[in-house]
Amino acid sequence: MIQQVPAPTIGETSAPPTPKTAKQLAARRNQERVKSILLLAIPDEYLLKFHNVADAKSLWEAIKSRFGGNVESKKMQKNVHGAPISKEDINQKFLRSLLSSWNQIALIMRNKPDIDDLLQ
Known part of the structure; x- marks a missing residue:
């Protein structure tokens, strides 16, 4: 039996679309892996500021702009x-x-x- 998930209401964010091919699944898995590695490198006191960033590339740009060096x-x-x-x-x-x-x-x-x- 297939269970249907209700559509999100206005104001709610939906999850990214489910990958359909093995290539898409591998790319998504790699994206999540890179994002988690970047989040592990951030000091704990700054972690909440970066946790809601959508993908690894924008997370890397946010980290570079915050900790770019002197x-x-x-x-x-x-x-x-x-x-x-x-x-x-x-x-x-x-x-x-x-x-x-x-x-x-x-x-x-x-x-x-x-x-x-x-x-x-």
């Missing part, structure tokens, strides 16, 4: 991926490359607000 790590990513480097980044890199005997001068120059005009 300014220094983003600058390193730009350098690694070949993005154009700003004049300030070049100047900072130069100051970091100086010998240790120049540390005090480099520190003073690094903290100047107009570092772009200092080293050209």
